[in-house]
Each structure stands twice: as C-alpha cells, then as structure tokens.
Amino acid sequence: MTSKPLNVSVWRQDVLASFVVFLVAIPLSLGIAVASGAPVAAGLIAAVAGGVVAGLIGRSPLQVSGPAAGLTVIVAELVQTYGWRATCTITLLGGLLQIVLGACRIARTALAVSPAVVHGMLAGVGVVLVLAQVHVVLGGSSQQSALHNLAELPGQLAAPRPHSALLGALTVLMLLGWSRLPKSGPLRLVPAPLPAIALATATAWSFGWDVPRVELPETLFGGWGAPVLPDGSPVAVAGAVVSVALVAAVESLLCSVAVDRKRPPGTPRTDLDRDLLGQGAGNAVSGFLGGLPIAGVIVRSTANLEAGARSRASAVLHGVWVLVLAMSCGPVIEQVPLTALAALLVVLGARLIDIAHLRDLRHHREAPAYFAALVGVVVLGLGEGVLVGIAVTGLLALRRLTRLAIRVEHLVPHLEDRPGPVRTHVVVEGTLTFLGVPKLTRHLQDVPPGASVDLDLNVDFMDHAAFDAIHQWRLAHERLGGRVDIDEVHEAWYERAVTGEMSSPRKSPPPSRWWAPWANRRRRHEQELDAPEVSPAAVLLNGVREYHGRTARLVRPIMAELAMEQKPQHLFITCVDSRIVPNIITASGPGDLFINRNVGALVPRHGSRTPDDSVAATVEYAINVLDIRTITVCGHSNCGAMAALLAGGAEVQHLPGLSRWLKHGNHSLARFLATDPSGDDTPPLTRLCKINVMQQLDNLLTYPWLRQRVESGEIELVGLYLDLQSAEVEILDRATGTFMPVPDDAAQARTVT
Template sequence: MTFSTLNVSILRRDLPASFVVFLVAIPLSLGIAVASGAPIAAGLIAAIVGGIVAGLLGGSPLQVSGPAAGLTVIVASLVQTYGWRATCTITALAGLLQLALGAAKVARTALAVSPAVVHGMLAGVGVVLVLAQAHVVLGGRPQHSPLSNVRELPGQLISSHSHTVMLGLLTIAVLLAWERLPKGLSPTALHWIPAPLPAIAIATLTSWALGWETPRVDLPDTLLGDWHAPALPHGRLPEIVGAVVSVAVVAAVESLLCSVAIDRARPQGVPRADLDRELLGQGAANAASGLLGGLPIAGVIVRSTANVAAGARSRASTVMHGFWVLVLALSCGPVIEQVPLAALAALLVVLGVKMIDTARVRDLRHHREAPAYFATLIGVVLLGLGEGVLLGIGISAVMALRRLTRLSVRVEQALPVPIQAMPGSPGPAGQWHVIVEGTLTFLGVPKVTKVLQQVPARTSVDLDLNVDFMDHAAFEAIHEWRVAHERQGGRVDIDEVHEGWYERAVTGDMSPPRKSSPSARWWAPWANRRRRHEELDAPDVSPSALLLAGVREYHGRTARLVKPIMAELAFEQKPEHLFITCVDSRVVPNIITASGPGDLFINRNVGNLVPRFGSRTHDDSVAATVEYATNVLDIRTITICGHSNCGAMAALLAGGTEIDHLPALSRWLKHGNHSLARFLATEPEEGVPPLTRLCQINVIQQLDNLLTYPWLRNRVEAGKLELVGLYLDLESAEVNILDRSTQSFVPVPDEAPGDTDNTRALT
C-alpha cells in the first residue's frame, strides 16, 4: 500500500470511524468514572491514554481501549480501601506487571481461563453495577456492597427524587428506542450515531430547559488541574500485591478476549492481532494512565465493535478518537458539567443489564459449562470480584477433571437368540457385549467391576475397550475379572478400539502405545474383520443380516462420534468437490481422499463416464449432477477418478459382446466409444497392459467430455472451476494424479496442492 493510498484510506474510512468511537466513548467514560467513585476527569484521561498509547503500541489494530465497565467493581473497592491517589499507583504498577507479562510472551496463557468464568465475571459485574447505579438514578447514593444496595433499595424507592428519576427513565427510554429505530423509516445518518450520545444529550437538554435541580458532573478547571502525584497505598503488602495482580490480570484477560473477538471480525487486508504486543500496549497505557490520574484501561468490546462497524481499517481510527476526547476535555468542560449524574447512571444500568447475556448462558448450557458461569456470577456479587473469579476457576477445574475421567460402561446381550452352550460347560451360556468408553483410571474401577459382575458365568464376552488411557489399577481389575471368568468356564475376547493399553500391560511392553491391528478397523471388509458377533460366523447368514450387523456396529462405535458433524450438516451441505467415479465396490472415495461427511458430492456410474453434450444416446443423470453441483452448490473442483481392472473398460475392449444380454448397460457403454477410439489411435506403451491403458485414457477422455458443455467450459476458462483426473491402482492401493502436460498419471506429490503444477486446472 503506497503512502497516498494509505492517506486516502485514513481520510475515507478511519476518520469517520474515529468520530463514531469518540461519540460512544465520552458518555461511557464519564459514567464509568462515576460508578467507580473516581474523579470525573479520570474517565476522560483513561479514554485519551487508551486511545493514543494503546492505539499506537498495541497489537490489535482495530481494538479500542479505555475505561472498562468490567473493572468498576475492583476500582470502587480500591478507592474505598486505599483512596484515589493510591489507586492510581496500583493502576500504574498493574501496567508494569502487564509489560512484564507481555515481554515474557505469555499472552496466550491468559486465554486459558474458561470463557464461562470470564462471562460469569462480567455478568456479576453487571449485576453489581445495576444494583449500585439504580440508587443514583433514584437520587440517592450507592452502598458499600451489593447486599446493602438490595436492602436499601425499597427505602430509596419510597424517598426517590422525582426530577432525578424522570431524567434516568428518560435516558433509558431513549437508549432502548434508539436501538429499535426501523432502518427503512429513519434517515441513514441516525444509525451512525451511537445510542448513548442522543440519550445523554436529550436528558441534559431536558434538565437545562426545565431548570430541574439535580446532581451534575463536576469537572476541575483544567483536565489536570487537581493532579497530584500518585501515593503509595498503605496496608498489608500481600493485599496490595493482590490488588495489583487483580487489576493487571482482569484487564489483560478482558483485553485479550476482546482482541480475539475483534480479530475474527476484522475486514480483509487488516493484519492479524499480535496478542503479546497487545499486552505490552495495554501495560504501557495503564502505566501512563495511573501516573496521569486516570482509571485502569482495558480493551472494550462496545467501542471496538463500533469501530469495526463504522468502517475502520487501521489503528489511526483508535488514535484519532483519543485526540478527539482530548480536544473535548480541554475545550468543552462547561458543556460536560451540564450532564446529570442520573443520566450517566441510567446509561450504566442499561450497560450492566447487557453484560448479563442470556444468549451466552444458553451456549454455556449446551456445552455443560453453566455451573462455572453461575458460580462466578454469584461469587462476584456475594464475595467480591477476586473471590468470585477464583470460585469460578475452581468449579471449572473440577468440571474439567470430571470430564477427563468420564467413563461410560454398558452391557448388552449381543444375540437376539440363544446359542449352544460350550462343550463341557453345564448351565447357561450366551454371547455378551460390554463396552467401556472414556478414560479408565482407578476412579472408574468401581463402575467397571459393578457392570462386569452382572455378566453370568460360563458365557462368551466381547469386551470393547474404547479408552484413551488405562492406569495400572484399572488393568488389574479387568485382568483379574477376566482370569476369574475364564476359570469358571467362560470366554473373554478383549478388543481395544484405539491404543493397546491392556495388551501392553499384559505383555509388559512399556514402549509408547501403538495402534491396534488394522484388521479390527472400521474400513476393512466384513469378511476380513474380527468377528464380534456369532451371527457373522454363521455359514447361512443372509446378506441383509450382514448389513444390519454393520449398522449395529456403526451405532455402537461410530454414530456418537459423527453425530456433532451430522447435526451441523443436517440442514445444509457445503461440499467442496464433485467426485465422479465408478460404481465398482472396490473404489471407496472417502477412504482414498481421507474425507468425511459433507466433503464430497459424489456421482457414481458404470465406468465413471460423462456423456458428451448433445450425445445421440441421451442421458441427463451425470449432467444433472454436474449442473446442480456447479450452479447451486458452487463447487469449484470436479474430479474424474478411474481405477484399474475396470469391468466397463474390459467390456469396451471386448467389443460389447459379453453384455449383449444387458440392453441398458450396452446403451450406457456407448458413451465410452470416444475413450475406445482414443485408445485405438494411440501407440501402445511397453509394459503397460491394454486394459490399464484404456482405464487411464478413459479418465482423460471424460475430462474432455466435461468441456463439451459450453457453460462448464466458460467456468473453466474463467478460472472458476478446476478439473482433476485421478487413477486408483487397486493392487497397490495407490492413487495417481493426471499431469495434463504429459498426458500421464504420476504419483501425488508430497507438497501442498497449491505448490505443485500437477493439480492445476486441466483446461
């Protein structure tokens, strides 16, 4: 980007965005200062320093920093305990701590805190904020604790000041109404004005016009007119250190989470966020803010979102917004002093309610993290911010430990009909199936042994160990049960679906875990897999029984694993490739491409043929698939995959005499005549059997057949569609790719597809 282009971008995008952020920042900064019990000027200083210092030095170009509502509870407590000047010192020290953490490059570590705890903390702060500022809206003063605020609220309602209450309610009404303005009925410009500005402006004008007596903002004569050097806090050293760490960590986590959220929404061309640099920028801003008498600073999601929505493209918007706040603070003090405190309190009440995000609770319940959220929320309200966060982290740790040791054990009698008792074993016999899934440690031993004891003696047991870890206590419990069961005349067959924990313990092999035998894998044919059910061993088992046995195995092993993926795909598919291949049962597209549900849009037909455009033997089945894939699904790649020993190609070589009795197949194979003609027109290759050569030539011809469709050729020539040829050699199980320049199939290269010429569009 040239210098002139950069200037145009700043003037066209960042300058207007900076005004929008400035309009959001002014009322919020004033309100947060009031709620924190700090001087009003402290909020403006923090907004200026956050915009300029964090904007210039931070690693997230579009993030806007300033006084944050999430820190109000901490700051209010510090002001009450140590006084304002000492709180400024704590803020500066917290900034130095953030600088040290940023230099140590531990920014990512802060993100290890569970989002449930972070959002629970913000919700708790929201509750505390609402309870405290409700008293200001009613014309009173907030108490020292949330519980005191709740107790005093009824009395405050009885003795409320009418003018103050009316201004607060008017501010709330404007805030709610402004956000609900219909876009089609209101001027477009109104939607660029953030709701807090008109809400505060209307309340201020109403109070001034009607001459209402109500507490208002009190600014010093100059922004730093009553500035004093920060003072050392007096108190116990561990408590002071804890205060510094609390401010530093909470501000850092909130800033980094905000940075990650804004990074996901950044427009194209904006560089990714550097979290370590962002932490350094936040540290420098907090150190400067503390020294100048400002509030603690953090990245703020409300201002940052407004910045992105207003079209910002660089950090210039953030920096300029800080300059606008500075200009306003130096030149418009008398105007700011007309703002009623009740209006700012009402603004914070609405902001506090928004911090209690019910949608977030639904998401956390879906992921079973709601207990940590509510524990943190209640802890912040009843115990304090630090204690509530520690409580939430503790609950999260317990829940994580519980998940890591989660174990599922179920038992079922595998056969719907009884089997013959084993020779020499009087009494009951049968086939039982026990499935153990999860992490098998000593904590799960009682659960496993309880289930295994339900299995009758003298029975055959298939024990599936689908576990990612097994400790020695668990091994001993299972092994002792196995030995006892076999001693009583039973039989135990242990199948380890993943790593061979039991096998290694039995053999004493302490080498790293190895994967279980390929013969037990899901992708092996039915005939080659280990028989887990007697119904598969029966000589007269019907094909449908084999199919249903496979479905039952899918339900038992695979369905639960693919369920989350299938749930996402249930109402919409977004495949990236159209894969045209043969109906041959030996060709399994998802195996040879290592793909899963939703990846491939597949068309299978005899001989992987594509009828040419306007063919005399009319057939629209393949064309319909290609048409839907390209025009509806917007697929960008079409692959033709042939294979060795193709029966369709063998029939073409034989002249079709072997399939005369199959009229439909004979008609279909006429679409392969162009492949046969191409085969006859090319020279034989030494050492390459004729059938192999025809199978490969057929892939090349079908790619050419695709280009006979005018609309498809246009997409290929425009670079909107890529055509790829693959050839599967069944004997070696290897896939080769067509090199169009040499008209030959070559091994798939080890490099990424974008780094090789072999996967370029075959045009």
C-alpha cells in the same frame, strides 16, 4: 511486519470513525468514573491514555481502549479499601506488570482462561453494576456491596426522587428507542449514548431541576498529585495489582480476538503480545496521571469497526478529541446529570449479561462455571468470583477426564428355535483409572458365571489399578468355565500390561471418519501430501486396505459368529441413491438389516402388468425363511426417481430398462396429483418423495399372504424419510399420514407406527 503507509482514503475513513468513537467514549468514560467512585476527570484521562498511548504502541488495528465497565467493580473496591491516589498506584503497577507479560510473549496464555469464566465474570459485573446504579437513577446512593444494594432496593423503589427517576427513565427509553431506528438512516450515524445524555441534560436544564451533576476540576490535570503507595499488607496489594493486570489483559485480549474475526479484508491481524505491551503502557500512563485502568472495550471497538475505520489512527485520534473536549468544554460537561450517566450504565450492565453466550455454553456443558463466576462476583467480589469460576472449570475438566461409561448387554437365548450359549457384551468407554474401578467392578460382578464375554475397551488411558481389576476378574471368570474376549479399540493398554511392554505407545495417526465419502478423505490427503490423481478402482482398493488395517480386527469376532448364519431383525427397503447409507442412519451393524435397494425404493404391486419379482422375492425370503417381523420403507429428499416421475419420464426415455421400472411409481404419482396441496408450502418434489413412502407400504399390502400377517399383528410396517440436507430422519404416522421427528423413547416410536 511493517505497516503500509496510509493513503488519503484511509485517513478520511479513520478521521470520520474517530469522531463516532469519540461520541461513544465521552458518556461512557464519565459514567464508568462515577460508578467506580473515582473523580470524573479520571474517566476522561483514561480515555485519552487508552486512545493515544495504547493506540500508538499496541498492534490491534481496530480495537479501541479506555475505561471498561468490566473493571468497575474491582476499581470501586480498591477505592474503598486504599483510597483514590493509592488506586492510581495500583493501576500504574498493573500496567508495568502487563508490560512484563507482553515482553515475555505469553499473551496467548491468558486466553487459556475459559470463556465460561470470562462471560460469567462480565455477567456478574453487569449484575453488580445494575444493582448499584439503579439506586443512583432513583435519586439515592449505592451501597458498599451488591447484596446491600439488593437489600436496600425495595426501600429505594418505594421512595424515589421524582426528577432523578424521570431523567433515568428518559435516558433508558432514548437508548432503547435509538437502537430501533433504521440502520440505513442518517440518525444511526450518531451513537445512542450521545443523544440520550444530551436529551437528559437539556431536560434537566430546561426545567431547572435540582439533580446532582458532574463536577470537573478547573483543568483536566488541575487536581493532579503524585500516586501514593497503598497502605496495606504487601500480599493484599500484590493481589490487587495482579487482579487489575490480569482482568484488564484478559478482557483486552478477548476483545482483540473478537474484533479480529470481523476485520475488513486487507486489515492485518492483531499482534497480541505487542498489544499487551500497549495496554500496559496505557495503564501505566493513566495511573500516573490519575486515570482509571484501561482495557480493550468491545462497545467502542465495535463502533469503530462499523464506522469504517481501517487503521489504529482512528483509536489515536479519538483520544485526541477527548483531550480537546476535556480542555475546552468543561462547563458543558458539568451540566450532565449523574442520573443520566447512571441510567446509561444500567443499560450497559444489562447488556453484559449476554444470554446468547449462556446458550452456547450450555451446549458444551460449561454453564456451571458461568454461574459460579457470576454468583461469586456478586456475592464475594470480582477476584474471588473469578477464582471460583476457575475452580469449577477445573472440576468440570477433571470430571471429563475421568468420565467412564460402561454398557452391559446380556444376550440370553429366549426362543426355543434359536438355542445358543449365554453371551455378555461389555463396552467400556472413557478414561479408565482407579476412580472408575468400583463402577467397573460392580458391572463385571453382574456377569453370569460361565458366560462368554466380549469386553470392548474403548479407553484413552488405563492405569495399573484398572488393569489389575480387569485381569483378576478375567482369570477368576475363566476358572469358572467362562470365556473372555478383549478387544481394544484404540491403544492396547491391557495387552501391553499383560506382555510387560509398558513403553510409551507410538502415536498412531488419528482414525479417519469412516462414514465420510472417499472424496472428502482423499481431498484432505491430497492437501497434506500433494498426492497424484488415482483411478476409481485404486480408490476402492485403498478403502479395502483401510478396512483391513483398522476395522477388520474389530468386527472379526462379530463376523465369525455370523459366518454360518444370519439373523437380521429388519427388512429395509430403500433407494439405490449413493447418499443413503442404511447402517449409518439406523446405527446398525453387520447382521442387523436385510436390505433391498432399488431405484426409488419401489415395491411392484401384486399382479403388476410390468412383472418384476426381485422385491417380492426379497420379502418372501425375509418373512418365510429369516422370520423377520418388521419391514421398513425408507425414502429420501431430492430423489432422482421421483423427479423423473414429476417430469413425466421425459428425462429417462433413452433408458428403456429404467423407464419400464419407473412405471411402478405411477401409483405414487397419481396419489400425489389427487392430493390437495393448498395450505402446504412444501415443495412438490418433497411431497412426492414422502407420498411415495406411503404408497409403497400400501403396495406391500397388495400381497394377500403379507396383508394377512400384517393385519394379525405378526408383521409391522414402518415408513421413514431422510432429509439429506439436515441428515434428520422422520417417521411416518400412518394414522394421520404425516411424517414427524423420531421420538427419543423407542416405545413411543412403536406406538407412532
């Protein structure tokens, strides 16, 4: 796809944005060069190469490349091991490797590295960077490793050089304070590193403090020499080249993806393969000219984006400004204290340790890989730390693939009036391989001899060892008089093994979310098949057909058991509102709930002037015939019946039957009006919906025969409230008259009521 020609407006935005990025790049490039143990000019050369070469060849419109803090540790190790000129050769070779990878169009495979490892690596680099540069801030020098820096830190803190420490503190305070300025103010147009470094430089120059400063060659390329081959084993050198190429590539690709998510409308997406070619060319040129390795840098790219850039011209121009400054303003740059650059890197390193990423990783249970990479980078080194993180990621993935959950329920009759056979329900979920056979066998051996067993196999794979264990146990259990019914929720691994039909199973379409509304599932179907509109009756029949095809066979054993007798445990009174599905919010199934639904979840009081026996009849049957011991009243947010009560019934005057029924809610309305709302910012409708639940529980107690059984402890009353927007259920604490989240422990839930 060819890019559109730039108009005057776009050029103006790109030129202004390039100046902003240029101001960010100068101090960062100098600081990263110092931290890497490379010549200071190497940072400027890398900034020029990253801007001009990578900007022209790459296809990431808003990404800005240059020396990156994430590569500081690996470059420092290479400089110490091979020397600076050889490190330049490794950078050049790493760039050529990136060009090969980009030409092979495998850029996206680099994204297969878990973000947990990448963020852990960056956090480890941040820790190493902070530990090393704190010594420079305090007037000392960094050691060879992070552990040595940590060990020497107490002594450095005890005897800092005052001038260096003051300049470092001043730089850090300026960086932190600048970020607190109003975003709309004119000062925020200037990036924080520039005024921080400028203030530290001016302070050192004004007071004549003798502190180490930047040293530049007479010209930017004045000390240039041809790169030399590293003196070491070919395997070690190849490993170094691969490390530089892959780490820089992954960091650049992740930066490209992050910038793409924030790009303005009309800006083209990044071509990752072409961008990798640009990164490789930039590294090859930077290494040849004596510069640091480059990568896409999120700090500069974000500054570019926020400054209003619209094309890659901004990144290219920023490299041009760096070249012009380096050629003409060398004496000014040489006044910059190294302490100020070190303080800038301390702040930058601290920001690499992003706690927000860790919170997201904890939700996906990938934090171990993050910490493994972090600790590995700090203790072992960058390459080794990344390998440790990848290894832990592999172990976590293997654990997930072999995870097996087994639940066993022994349904032993314990009531004399409800005799029945011993039944055991065993549910196996996950991947069933030989690794899970010991666990499965242990649970199956606990099944009582002669019991009737419902074995649900909800597995995505079963190997022969697992099949043989189940089959041999089944044969032995049935020989002793027991019965085993096996239901396979997904693919019939056990059935195919028994029949000998072991060909690869046909991939059935993924099951739809049965709990989702018809409209949601039909909308997706229409988008895929462009299906015509159907009548509501046809939608209903489609739902029945889906039930017959997917669900009926799963519930058939349960329904057959319940066909002649129901044994519900709870009477559930709730609203007729279509958004309330009792079996979903209680995770219950057939035979669990005896449900009464009416408008507003109302319970007419005993002896009401407006007679209605439907609810009373339900309660009588549930208590006296079904021997139910718990009655639940469940209200919900945005209840239309409660809204009608608040409106005085004006909206339903044309509906005589509904108007008469809503009179049963007058006690809830009176209770609402008598409640003092001061100090409670809950919306009135929400308060009435919750008060209605309390009132209906009190209405139940107006029936003398029910009140007596409640007071004796035979019947338990429970109040629930469903917030539709959050899909969260709250339970009523009747002692305080407040609703609270349902406790995790079921025993605690009983004590609340």
